[in-house]
Amino acid sequence: MTTVLETLDKGTAYLTKKGIEDARRNMQMLVAHQLSCTRMDLYLRFDQPLDEGDLVPLRDLLKRRGDGVPIQHLLGIVQFHNRDFKTDSRALIPRPETEELAEWLLKNAKLPAGARILDMGCGSGILGLTLAAENPEARVTLADLSPEALSLTKENAQRLDITNVDFVESDLFSALGDTRFDLIVANLPYVPEVDRPTLSREVQHDPDLALFGGPDGLDVIRRFVPEAAKRLLPGGWLALEIGIDQAAQTEALLETAGLTDLLTLKDLSGIARFPTARRSAV
Incomplete structure (x- = not known):
């Protein structure tokens, strides 16, 4: 079964190939969004296995990001002056x-x-x-x-x-x-x-x-x-x-x-x- 760390590494390589700037950070944000946690939390969950319930929607987000859909649209929010604003x-x-x-x-x-x-x-x-x-x-x-x-x-x-x-x-x-x-x-x-x-x-x-x-x-x-x-x-x-x-x-x-x-x-x-x-x- 694929772990969080393996997913991060594979996704980062994919986004890099697609020409996405700051690919690692983008992938961290997508995984954290899917797992409803913070990017910092991921460091404590590297060995956590991901089941298909998480991987299927994550693959869709990853493909759309690789196609140039803004990360803010995929996450649905952006932080501004310590508040989370909906964005689309x-x-x-x-x-x-x-x-x-x-x-x-x-x-x-x-x-x-x-x-x-x-x-x-x-x-x-x-x-x-x-x-x-x-x-x-x-x-x-x-x-x-x-x-x-x-x-x-x-x-x-x-x-x-x-x-x-x-x-x-x-x-x-x-x-x-x-x-x-x-x-x-x-x-x-x-x-x-x-x-x-x-x-x-x-x-x-x-x-x-x-x-x-x-x-x-x-x-x-x-x-x-x-x-x-x-x-x-x-x-x-x-x-x-x-x-x-x-x-x-x-x-x-x-x-x-x-x-x-x-x-x-x-x-x-x-x-x-x-x-x-x-x-x-x-």
Whole structure:
């Protein structure tokens, strides 16, 4: 009978042959998922035999991962700021970089009691729901053009018991009335259309609507920034996530919109990833 260690070794070899990066870690995650344990638990279970009840579904997961289905879709969850969020093909797979933005905002954007927060293009809701959970007195609006993405956001809010939120299906600000906010965050489509052929198999499972932002990737951001600036309360914050080599153009948009205190934060890879700015307090 095949043991856990033998399964890990064979699966790792298969994923490596299929060109999957970090094949060992991927295989560990699949086996841990099937056995309902943690990756660390596997080290204590190397000699445990696996019966067909575990091996059959594991073989299916392994084949799908080898075919390029994202590990997050196979597991059904992704951890973000110490919470497990449901993730699937309805929305963009949450990226580790976005967690860096959430942590910076929680530390540096000092919000008033009862703050109003908007997560524009919320996708699975990881950013807005995290801000809502960490600011329970705030009211957070989660908006997206995609009804499928909003349905996933609602499921995440329910499973995490986050209630200080509202959901709006909207093409940017079209359905948001005249509400103004203390903080607006946005992870909008920013991939240039020309980059489509170069995307990994995993990224190609994300919805086109969440990925592509026109010829240079900035079409949606150009529409968004001027209107977002008008929707900020005095002293309010605007924070975005952008792609590689888009910082200078985005900063110019923020400055033209009359915002101040411009600062573009780098992610852990050193890429200028998160432009932030504020509306003057006077």
